[in-house]
Amino acid sequence: MDYLLFLIGTVLVNNVVLARFLGLCPFMGVSGKLDPSIGMGVATTLVMTLGGISSWLLEHYVLLPLGIGFLRILAYIVVIAAMVQLIEMIIRKASPELYRALGIYLPLITTNCAVLGVPLISVREGHDLLQAALFGFGSAVGFTLVMAIFAGLRERLALASVPAAFSGPPIAFVTAGLLALAFMGFGGLI
Amino acid sequence: MSSIGIASGPFAHDRSSVNRIMLHVCLALAPATLFGLYLFGWPAINLWLLTCASALATEAACLRWLGQPLARLQDGSALLTGWLLALSLPPWAPWWIAVGGSVFAIGIGKQLYGGIGQNPFNPAMLARVALLIAFPLQMTTWALPQPLGSAGAPGFVEGLAITFAGAPLADGMSGATALGHLKTELTLGHSAEAILAGDFSLLAALLGNSAGSLGETSELLLLLGGAWLLARRIIHWEIPLSMLLAVLLLAAIAHQINPGRYPGGLYHLASGGLLLGALFIATDPVTSPVSRSGRLIFGAGCGVLVYVIRTWGSFPEAVAFAVLFMNALTPLIDRYWRPRAYGRNARGKPLPVGRQTNPLNQEGKP
Amino acid sequence: MFNLARIRGGIHPAAHKDRSAALPIGGLPLPPRLYLPLRQHAGAEALPLVKVGDRVLKGQLIAGSPAEMSAPIHAPSSGWIVEIGPILAPHPSGLTVNGMVLECDGEERWIELDVPANPFDESPLVLAERVAQAGIVGMGGAIFPAAVKLKQGTRHEIKTVLVNGSECEPYLTCDDRLMRERAEAIVDGARLIQHILRAYRVVIAIEDNKPEALAAMRAASEPFGAIEVEAVPALYPMGSAKQLIQSVTGREVPAEARSTSVGALVHNVGTVYAIQQALRHGRPLISRVVSVAGSCVNNPRNLEVLIGTPAQALLDACGGLSLEPQRLLLGGPMMGVALPSLQVPVIKGATGLLALAPHELRNDQASPCIRCASCVDACPMGLLPLEMAARARADDLDGASDYGLRDCILCGCCSYVCPSHIPLVQYFQYAMGKQDERRSAERKTEYIKRLTEARAERHAQEAAAKEAVKAAKRKPADKPTSEVQS
């Protein structure tokens, strides 16, 4: 039950995009169409969950025992970047379709600040291994949820007659703000 | 190779129009509004007039600025937005809440997206949430009902002072809403049953004689208006039904488990803006799904969120948040829950040729 | 009644049928000239078989069908062919179509008709061929060659022949009057079709707002057990084949399939009557019943009209116009088309001629969609008209297709109920036209590619042949050596 609440909390209440403001570049960049945004979300979920686990292992079995915690950011980046490379290769081999859909955004996952930020937050909060994994997974699910919602909204906006001055990114930013407003309702749930 | 100006059929029409729909909704809101205005007196009347007028003014300014025909003002949508916003505000709120809310609702919530029909979020609820977060104090100061002409009721001039000069409410004049009261008392460790037994009267709540925003007080009059809209087929039945059922069901289950912590379904139904939301706000066609299954899901989602946020969240009232969140989900619902097309299965594939059987109606006479 | 399935959606437009339905089918004086488009049917244009100046007799074949998917055209009256060339088409564009102009001599002299003895003794294919030769097309407005449908039907197991007497379009009463006045002939025609298709049963489906037609058809079909007359609810678009099949048999025609795949075939009562006339009396299709109605017409009624009669003559026969109509329509107000002028002729698929005043018409001032979903509720096909139109507007043709454009029957229910007065059907027509354009461009590219390849191959062969000739010329000199080698 605790873990379930923990998960809901990470997905909705402390949503990685709308409450922590991490991962904003893919949030704006890949959300034009629904299918790629869900693909991006799935890829990110994979990376973040694995990233959560591997960085926890790195933290507790390498960095802390060796007393080199100050290298945390550097080490995390190296591990996560390597993992993204690996996943990119696998996707390219397994599903050229998905690879073409995600295009240049797959390497972008490396520089998705959420991918680095989530493990760092996880360490700061002192999670255990399961919590770290859940935290990574939950954050990514929250990310995917928001991506999907936002992509759905943007697909509709593409058909709306938005005034010329606001069409495109401006109205997308306004919408993102209003979406965050809607998510504020979850405040205090956990 | 083209045909500019050549009209295509059909040439007949059922004479429906957007402004008739909007005016029907306004008319359905009228009884509950009039009663609310009577209950809360002159400040409420000022507030209501101010909100509607500033909504119309904002709409007119935006139409002018965007170079659209001013005749669009007549479609009644801006009036309805202002009206709904007024109904969701504390009745004695100061003037700038009304004006600011209207400008936000029409300007950002609606015209920024291109005007009527283009907005993804319900403008009135957007404004209410924005106001609630920006001005929590003003948005949660509830006047107690003081019907026009009753002893303590403010007169016309005092009403103006309350609305425009920000005259502070006297101590005896303000109170908490039923939901807010319950929330506060629960955190103090009292049991729900005891709290409700002491202060909550179902009958008063249904009739509307309790603190709250202008439009959420008289449940019976709201039901009356909603039933009329349903009968005129202006709104669909799916959203109100599934939304109310979801709240009732969750409340009943929770009440069974722990009556000391969770009040029953009727309490939820009769308090706050649930009925106003279910009948008039969630049913806004622009921001709700178009298919029947989609509307059922939308309503149920609203209901669940209302209950969850009311019970465990930090806000005592949740209709606005729930509606906004489900508004955001509407494009996805519309995409995945479509009606089944003739000759196709639910997933959009053609029905198999030749091996179709219908148990209800075989070939030939039964 | 109780075994009828409910169809989805649909609308109940005001019928406006009373005035024209009250009067019997009338005639009109022979017009001086008849205008005969060479294409009054779906498929290939008919080819003229006569020359300018030729004298023709009533019922004489004057244009033949070049393909299976076509229909021949017969002279509606006797006279001379005075012109073969472009004439104004009964089409909203106001463009012309190839056609013939027949100057009537007023004698109405028939050609000698080949009257078959007993059609029930003949084989189905022979009968279907006779229908083809009579130039009969779907008279409910679909203008699909009737014989093609019959021949397709003979290749499938047809359980139910549906005779479509629903006539769901407002204003139109031509089928209603035809059923009241010529019930025996229609029942006879239905039996002939049953014979051709070897169908198990025939259902004559009539909307329940036509009690007289129902009574007349019931009386006429009394002696024949296999023929049922069924009242279907008055609901537009009940007359659409898919909806009628669902309503009567309870089965849906699978998407992208024909109605024969569920063992049903639908023919309009007008078509059935024309088939009966052809098979019993040898008469080709040269006239039809047309409803002349609308509030601008002085005396709305049904007229039996020779094909090719200009619209103006019909209005004159109904007492002329009481006021200037806002719009002239060929067909009903839901699926009919606006006419460019009163000079256009009546064609085989013309069900009605309407002269409508402004108060009977849709408001042309569209406002933005408010997603009220009225169109979704009204759509008899279960589609999402608002999404289709939004995508058509953004030129997202694949998106529009995905939201149902591929299944749309253009019935217009969505437009009828739209509170924003959005011309949804025109958006669909536009998108379908674009798709059509795209397809024909693809076909052309394909064709050009084939031509280019063929040309390249021919050039290669020619070059090879030249090379061979050259080699042959050289050969004699080479010959001795090759012999030595071998």
Add this chain to the structure above:
Amino acid sequence: MLMATLALAVMGLLLGSGLGLAARKFAVSDDNPLLKEIEGLMPGSQCGQCGFPGCGPAASALVEGQAAVTCCPPGGVALAEKLAELLGVTLDAGQMSAPLLARIDAAQCTGCTRCYRACPTDAIVGASGQIHSVLRDACTGCARCQEACPEDCVALVTQAPTLDTWRWSKPQAV
């Protein structure tokens, strides 16, 4: 310090070799399938209206982004839309001009067969000494015949709409 350097070096070594192995295991051949696909889409009449020597070079120019998706008049809007989708660019349909077709002025034609021989798609029919005419369905509007004609009697014209090519226009925007 040493520890930190060592740890990072070991990590880099391990991850690098892991990635190297993976790259070998999940290797994908790198030739561009796009080029073939686009070549297949082109009309193949080598008419040269795009400004490239033929359909093949045009396809590679398209892949490299040197040519606009609207460069092929014979392919029309249909081809442009497909190319735009394949290449991931947005198409402004307004850029496409209406397709032109050749028309031979019968009064001036001497039946010299030069246009007939120049036509890359065999769209001109007629024997020597007889008046030639153009087949609508096969003409790409490439203007080769116009260049070849000694009498200057070939004109490139837009098609007049007929009932078959007439289309409904988009309703005026709301």
